[in-house]
Amino acid sequence: MRKPAAIVGQVILYGAFAAFIGYFATAPTYHQIPDDVALIKLSISHLGDRACRKRTPEELARMPPNMRAPLDCPRERSDINLELDLDGEPVFRTVMHPTGLYKDGVSTVYKRFEVKAGKHQLAVRMNDNLIVPGFKFVKEEEITLAPRQVMVIDFNPDQGGLFFK
Amino acid sequence: MSFHAALRNSTKSVFLRVEEAFDAPFGGQDNPLRHLGAMGLFLLWIVAGSGLYLYTVLDTGIDAVYNSIGYLSREQWYLGGVLRSLHRYASDGFMLVMMLHLVREWAYGRYYGFRLYSWMTGIPLIWLAYVAGIGGYWIVWDELAQLSATATTELLDWLPIFSEPSARNFISPSAISDRFFTVLVFVHLGVPLLLILGLWAHVHRISHVDYLPTRRVMLATGAALTLLALLRPALSNPPANLAIVPGDLAFDWFILFIHPLTDLSSPAIVWALLFGLTALLFALPLLPHARPQPVAVVDPANCTGCDRCLADCPYAAISMTPHPGRPGFKLAVVDPDMCAACGICAGACPSSTPFRRRETLLTGIDMPQLPVDALRRKLEQTLAQLDGRTRIVVFACARGAAAGKTLAAADTAVIDLICTGMLPPAFVEYALRGGADGVMLTACREGGCEFRLGDRWSSERLLGEREPHLRHSVPPSRLQVTFASAHDDEVLSTALAEFRIRIETLEAASDRLPPYLRRAPHHA
Numbered sequence: 001m002r003k004p005a006a007i008v009g010q011v012i013l014y015g016a017f018a019a020f021i022g023y024f025a026t027a028p029t030y031h032q033i034p035d036d037v038a039l040i041k042l043s044i045s046h047l048g049d050r051a052c053r054k055r056t057p058e059e060l061a062r063m064p065p066n067m068r069a070p071l072d073c074p075r076e077r078s079d080i081n082l083e084l085d086l087d088g089e090p091v092f093r094t095v096m097h098p099t100g101l102y103k104d105g106v107s108t109v110y111k112r113f114e115v116k117a118g119k120h121q122l123a124v125r126m127n128d129n130l131i132v133p134g135f136k137f138v139k140e141e142e143i144t145l146a147p148r149q150v151m152v153i154d155f156n157p158d159q160g161g162l163f164f165k
Numbered sequence: 166m167s168f169h170a171a172l173r174n175s176t177k178s179v180f181l182r183v184e185e186a187f188d189a190p191f192g193g194q195d196n197p198l199r200h201l202g203a204m205g206l207f208l209l210w211i212v213a214g215s216g217l218y219l220y221t222v223l224d225t226g227i228d229a230v231y232n233s234i235g236y237l238s239r240e241q242w243y244l245g246g247v248l249r250s251l252h253r254y255a256s257d258g259f260m261l262v263m264m265l266h267l268v269r270e271w272a273y274g275r276y277y278g279f280r281l282y283s284w285m286t287g288i289p290l291i292w293l294a295y296v297a298g299i300g301g302y303w304i305v306w307d308e309l310a311q312l313s314a315t316a317t318t319e320l321l322d323w324l325p326i327f328s329e330p331s332a333r334n335f336i337s338p339s340a341i342s343d344r345f346f347t348v349l350v351f352v353h354l355g356v357p358l359l360l361i362l363g364l365w366a367h368v369h370r371i372s373h374v375d376y377l378p379t380r381r382v383m384l385a386t387g388a389a390l391t392l393l394a395l396l397r398p399a400l401s402n403p404p405a406n407l408a409i410v411p412g413d414l415a416f417d418w419f420i421l422f423i424h425p426l427t428d429l430s431s432p433a434i435v436w437a438l439l440f441g442l443t444a445l446l447f448a449l450p451l452l453p454h455a456r457p458q459p460v461a462v463v464d465p466a467n468c469t470g471c472d473r474c475l476a477d478c479p480y481a482a483i484s485m486t487p488h489p490g491r492p493g494f495k496l497a498v499v500d501p502d503m504c505a506a507c508g509i510c511a512g513a514c515p516s517s518t519p520f521r522r523r524e525t526l527l528t529g530i531d532m533p534q535l536p537v538d539a540l541r542r543k544l545e546q547t548l549a550q551l552d553g554r555t556r557i558v559v560f561a562c563a564r565g566a567a568a569g570k571t572l573a574a575a576d577t578a579v580i581d582l583i584c585t586g587m588l589p590p591a592f593v594e595y596a597l598r599g600g601a602d603g604v605m606l607t608a609c610r611e612g613g614c615e616f617r618l619g620d621r622w623s624s625e626r627l628l629g630e631r632e633p634h635l636r637h638s639v640p641p642s643r644l645q646v647t648f649a650s651a652h653d654d655e656v657l658s659t660a661l662a663e664f665r666i667r668i669e670t671l672e673a674a675s676d677r678l679p680p681y682l683r684r685a686p687h688h689a
Binding site: 005006007008009010013014015017018019020021022024025026027028029030031032033035038039041043045099100105106108109110112146148149150152154165 | 187189190191192197253254257258261312316319322328329330332333336337385386388389390392393396397399407408409410411412413414415416417418419424425428
């Protein structure tokens with residue numbers, strides 16, 4: 001039979017164990033970004049263009065009839081050039097490389113930018129074939145970001161290229 | 166002394182002090198700090214049991230998971246709500262106990278030699294526990310789940326393992342589907358199952374495993390967590406909305422601490438920390454440490470194949486094979502990689518009795534660094550030198566209190582043992598019949614044996630509850646068992662003084678055993 005003092009000691013220690021768990025299981029609270037800040041997520045996954053070459057009639061004639069594809073496209077994909085400006089200031093520049101051992105996979109980018117909530121001028125430029133100079137896809141827009149809003153910059157060729165949502 | 170050794174020793178000292186302080190209210194058997202592994206398993210069973218109920222009522226779907234779990238807390242708080250809270254708090258408790266267990270085992274130097282296997286198999290379990298814990302938070306699909314899912318995938322994307330960023334799966338409300346939660350639930354079931362399988366491997370090379378703490382500890386822990394669940398029920402944060410960043414969140418720092426750490430530093434730093442710490446844990450056994458002691462050696466000529474060493478070995482280092490020289494008999498075989506060199510097997514061997522009349526006492530299984538023959542010679546020499554009114558022989562655990570320094574005197578001899586479990590009980594009778602007025606055995610505090618079971622086996626053998634047992638003809642009044650740790654020198658001195666007074670107040674020769682002289686042709 002345990003002494004009363006030992007029982008009291010056990011109650012205190014088990015109580016402290018439960019209190020320690022109970023407190024740190026929920027507190028202190030955590031917030032990831034300040035309340036007046038919004039988040040821009042740049043997330044693009046796209047297959048770069050291929051540098052195809054048109055076969056000459058002589059080349060085609062030398063090929064078996066069932067393999068006479070007019071274009072000779074290599075397996076490799078082009079790097080993708082991407083630029084992002086916010087309020088006229090360049091905030092991000094990158095060249096996305098294709099994935100895969102043969103450089104034939106998608107090129108991807110995922111970046112998050114914390115910006116003050118409010119109106120901003122956002123410009124995104126992308127070129128998926130570096131043989132061609134300039135930018136094939138451009139999206140420039142004035143955006144209004146609410147506090148803690150997440151705005152995504154994505155790319156989908158079926159939706160006209162670059163888009164914000 | 167190296168920095169590592171100094172750090173380890175100071176941490177060990179802190180653990181020892183706190184454990185000894187906890188012994189006062191709990192006692193050794195119920196002291197949670199001395200049974201952290203068993204505590205962890207108990208908490209895991211609470212997690213598993215409560216999780217099974219949650220699984221049965223969970224609807225998988227983006228809104229359905231949130232609503233079905235929220236329903237439990239709101240409408241069924243008395244059962245589902247309590248079980249949900251228990252599930253969370255027991256998980257947090259498991260993490261806490263697991264980390265304490267890790268630090269304690271390191272502090273006590275239990276990561277090399279025969280413990281290498283348990284150490285190595287324990288490290289991956291930490292990863293599995295955190296994977297299961299973090300994944301569990303996602304299932305609720307509230308703002309905390311959203312934060313964790315986004316932060317975890319962003320952290321994973323820093324590693325070159327996915328061709329497309331996995332964080333794209335949580336980029337907008339339309340990015341996830343109901344089926345995601347079906348997969349998540351299966352992952353949340355599968356990883357804990359792997360964890361349990363890993364735990365089986367973790368304790369595989371230990372015998373007489375404490376799979377659970379004592380009933381008192383389980384009841385008290387369960388009651389404390391249930392009370393916590395009632396007073397502070399686990400609730401969801403607002404539902405996830407991937408279009409906004411969560412605001413202030415009630416945050417679980419036991420499991421999700423990695424997210425603020427990443428926000429404060431960077432994914433590169435966090436991965437460097439995680440992989441670095443894991444590599445360090447794996448590499449710890451390579452650091453300089455005490456040289457291994459010689460392992461137990463079997464003497465086939467004296468091994469009767471009785472199985473007692475097999476039954477008592479705390480580390481499953483002994484197996485039995487057919488005896489090569491005696492058909493129908495078995496022979497003990499020691500696995501040197503698993504042998505702790507504690508000598509508990511020598512104490513269990515019936516052939517270790519000192520009453521055998523051979524000049525050299527050869528036993529079935531013995532310790533090269535302290536054979537039972539040397540122990541008997543030491544005892545005989547000691548008995549011959551003892552002088553005084555009340556002569557006491559103290560058999561002391563070398564890893565407990567410093568009995569030799571504290572107790573040795575003209576009338577008190579101290580014989581150090583590797584572990585008290587290595588003392589064949591017959592040595593107590595042999596000492597009393599050889600001239601000692603009393604025998605004192607000092608073992609480590611209950612639950613504090615370096616070799617897990619030495620104190621327990623010693624007590625049970627002396628009480629006649631375990632073979633080989635002390636003969637019932639030995640008067641209990643002339644035997645004193647004291648449990649004392651390295652900080653308990655004063656306890657030892659007091660216990661010896663009280664024992665001496667007790668013997669001296671006994672009626673003269675009322676219970677004295679007849680003398681036994683091994684070398685005499687006829688003894689009384």
